[in-house]
Amino acid sequence: MAKLKSSKKSSTQKTIPYLEMFQDGTCQITNSTYSKTIQFFDINYRLATFDEKNFIFSKYCDLLNYFDNTVKFQLTFENQNTDVDELLKMLEIPEQTDDFNDIRQEYSAMLKSQLISGSNGRVLRKFLTFTVEASSLHNARLKLDSIAAEVQNILRSMGVASTILDGKERLEVLYRSLNPFSDDPFLFDWKYRIKSGASTKDFIAPTSLRFVKSNFEIGENGFGSVYSINLLAGELSDEVLYDYLSNDDLICVNLHVEPYDQIAALKFIKGKLSDVEKMKIDEQKKATQSGYDPNILPPSVKLYIDQLEKMLDDLNSKNERLFHITLTIRAYAESKKKMKLQQDLLKRITQKNSCKLFSLDYEQEQGLCSSLPLGYNNVKVNRVLTTSAIAVFVPFTTQELFQGTDASYYGLNSLSQNMIMGNRKLLKNPNGLILGTPGSGKSFSVKREILDTFLKTTDDIIICDPEAEYYPLVQALDGQLIKISTSSQQHINPMDIVWDNEEDDENPIAVKSDFLISLMELIVGGKYGLTAEERSIVDQCVRNIYNHFLSHNPSKETMPILEDLLKELRENGGDIAKRVANSLEMYVTGSQNVFNHRTTVDLNNRIICFDIKQLGNQLRKVGMLIVQDQVWNRVSLNRGNKSTRYYIDEFHLLLKEEQTAKYSVEMWKRFRKWGGIPTGITQNIKDLLQSQEIENIFDNSDFIYMLNQAAGDRDILAEKLHISDQQLKYVTNAGRGQGLIFFGDTILPFVDRFPRDTKMYQLMTTDPADLANKVS
Structure with missing residues (x-):
């Protein structure tokens, strides 16, 4: 049970600007002001096509325009530390009653090393907090719940997943924001809080806060500073938000947005335009009195008039609204030296975007409070912007995939360097394809998943091996190797x-x-x-x-x-x-x-490899079909008890013949409900794509691991899988172990830098240089 820290001073609790947090996630900020928070997640904006980016941008504008002048809202984008110990626990591989626990320990250590060296210890979290005025908690909840449902619908139309945070979840977010470098986990229980008579603030407040002119000390070993930005540029890049948040520092970007009433907005712009017109007339009078051409105006006056006229036209004829916006950036560091380096970095990023960063001198406490995802703003710096001007701060970059427990390792996200961990059993359809040219790392990737499955699960594994590539791995795992040929004494x-x-x-x-x-x-x-x-x-x-x-x-x-x-x-x-x-x-x-x-061989072994290399061309097709039938038998036996993984190398051979293609498609359609997970592997993409059944295979495969592709294959795959030009770059002249992973609706570029000094690598490698070293 959580214990309150006696070292906290009452002033730290008083700094946190709300009255009460309720269990359903409603927060009372003042007597008549209430807020609710939605956490939303990423989509692949940076890798999207031009048309897809326009669609996302347009939908994001619709989201901003949804809020009227009765609802203020806050967009919070924050890099937070996560509980690394919990993540490391997910990477622990339980021991099994076999002879391979030493490899499990080595693999687990490798995964933990990848986690620590990457960015998985920190997470970028995105929140939308909206605030309403209400005469009672009951009325506030009705308004907030209605808004939350509408917001989630708009996000869903963009393909963005979201969740409404309850009270405990909001408190956990605030705890991370106010205790940036604390190793203590967030412990909270509503029953204990009621019994103890403590305030919810007591569970989230830092141990200490000390504000000075341009920064503050927070907790026992943290320093922070809050800045704002002068938006000097006429137009900003849609990557400005990414520039601030893409480093590993604990940066939080906050946008407090207060919508104008549309009629009031038009009146406001017209008033501003009248003021500038007066300035124009005054300048023309001065020019005439001084003997100058009255049509020659100062550039600033002409610029103001052009901007205001365009804004007025946009408000009248386009999907544009007007908003008051307060933009702040909060940065945390573990020392004053790091804080200075951090400030220099933020200045460079801001200058690169033709804007100016400035510290909120003597307003650090107000800045800190306003940076918390509560819907509270006490920073007086603001600017009037249109919908599209705010939407430039696009909150989407790239998706992440880290499913933790029972998930397989698929490399690192090329954009974020975070680990990619996915559990295919959680997919709607776990069937898969692994595609790549010779030398792209295809065999290594397949063996890595096979070994990962063998070490972490109790799943059965069956391999159809037309090129005799897998028997060293199967032999090392005490599996059953079945060589099928006209001279073999092994029969099925x-x-x-x-x-x-x-x-x-x-x-x-x-x-x-x-x-x-x-x-x-x-x-x-x-x-x-x-x-x-x-x-x-x-x-x-x-x-x-x-x-x-x-x-x-x-x-x-x-x-x-x-x-x-x-x-x-x-x-x-x-x-x-x-x-x-x-x-x-x-x-x-x-x-x-x-x-x-x-049948003369043991088909009860957990891992079985059918080596059909020595079968002739005609018999090889027959052999592959018969192997598939043996897989059906195993799946039938395992049904309801455990999963059966089936890896089919040279998969294009099965799709060449109409008869074997139809049988394979039937397997792809029906395997899931039987607990089977088939994976087709091929380097001959053209042969694969020429099959009449390829559409059925693609439609029933939610997992595709795509390595380097030949020029002719890339275009066809791009059309069939709707791959953008940006995504296509990752399978064009890609190095070994680099490519794209399609995991359900998630598409990620990956790179696999598997440590070479491990037993696992030696079991999986097919690199001639590595094999030569093993022999020597």
Whole structure:
């Protein structure tokens, strides 16, 4: 339970400018003033196309214009320290009862090192606080809740996630703002607060505050200063806010906005215009008296007239409103020396944007109070701006992805250098694709996710390996390597069926029939595969075989094989099945009879790799399809107990043939509800994209890990995945381990700098130089 700090002086609590914070998040600032806060999150503005940026900018203007003159609002953008210990706990990997806990410890240490060296210990938080006047708390809540719902709708239309903060969450935000360098976690409980009779301010106030002319001391080891800006430039870049907040310092940018009534705004501008016209007449009189040309006016007068006329025109004809704005910047540092360096940096950023930074001398206390996301403003510096002028402070830069517990590591965000940690099981559709040219780091990325999954979860992992790339990793993890070839003594039976899974609500014979029809279509070949009559006969024969199998004490030793299917087709298929039976015979008694055996390998191992490199071209396609059926069997057994990960290298081979493509799409559509997570891997993007089924694959894949792409592939991918030119740069001539990750609605550029001096790296690398060093 939280304990109050006895060292706090009453003055620190008195500095915090509110009367009461309520559990629902309503804050009473004065007797008749109440506020509420919404936290909103980032979207990819910096990587958006020109049209997308215009759309976001326009919607943001709509958000600003939503507020009328009865509602003041505050935009707060603050870099805050987060509880690093809590983040580090998320990266702990629990030990398991196997021989790989040393690698788990190494991996966990690596992740923690990446976290500490990056920016994940600090987070940029964005708040919108709105304030209303009301005669009672009840009336205030009605107004505030209505506004909150409308604001969230507008944010949602922009693709921006948001949440309404409750009382405890608002107090936690204030605690972080007022205790910037404290290592103490925020501990608060409403019941304890009521019993103790303490004020909510007692839980958030700093231990001390000391204000001087241009800065202040806060807490035991913190220094701060509050500044404002003279907006001298006629136009500002839409990256001005990003410039201030993109460094690691604890910077807070605050905009207090007070909307004008539209009629009052027009009257105000017309009054200002009249004043400047008077100045113009006075200047013309002076020029005439002095013998100068009265049409030659001072540049400032002409500029004022042009600006006011444009503003008046915009207010009358465009989606523009007028606002009083107070802009402040609060900066924290751990020493006076750092504070001076920080001030110099802020001055350079401000000067770069053609503005002037100045300290709020003798108003530091008012500046600090006004910088808190409460909806309270006691800074007298303000300026009148239009909607679009305020909207230039676009609060969006790039999204982040850090899901913590059970999430896999995918590298660092190229823009923010924060770790990218994502849990594919949380996606609506966890199916995935990993795409990249040779040498782009594709194999390493796949192995990293496989190893991450193996170390952190109990998921089963199955790999279809046409190029024999994965067996060193599988061997190191005590996995089962199954080499399938015409000379191999290891066999898998395409007629295997799972008949004893109570969790399975689908008819196993129907599922098996669907697979065997696809297999027969691949074996028979031809442009159209099987005819409708042939499909019907194959289905009937399959049902006959399995009905007999299930009714006679089924076991692995009596499992049907392809020879049984051939016999059934010949005996009961008649003339219709003759073509199918003749085509199948080569795979039963002919030279390609590698799959006419009962399964002779252990398929219960947690990680299995099917090595099909030595199969010929025709058999390789058959082999890949049969491997997929084995995956279906494993998924069926695991259903309701654990997930099954399936990695298919050279995935384009399966999509080349109509029969295997359809079966793969069926897997992509149905795997999720069975607990399966398939991942297609390929470097032959053109072959992949030429498949008629690629749209279905893309539509059912919420995870795409895209490394460097060839020029021809980039254009097609950009069109299919709606990739902007800015995003496309990250897969154009990209270095090893660099690219774009698509994780649901989040699109991030990444770079993976995996430490080379680790056991994990040695297990995963396929770099010839690394392999040569291992041999030497």
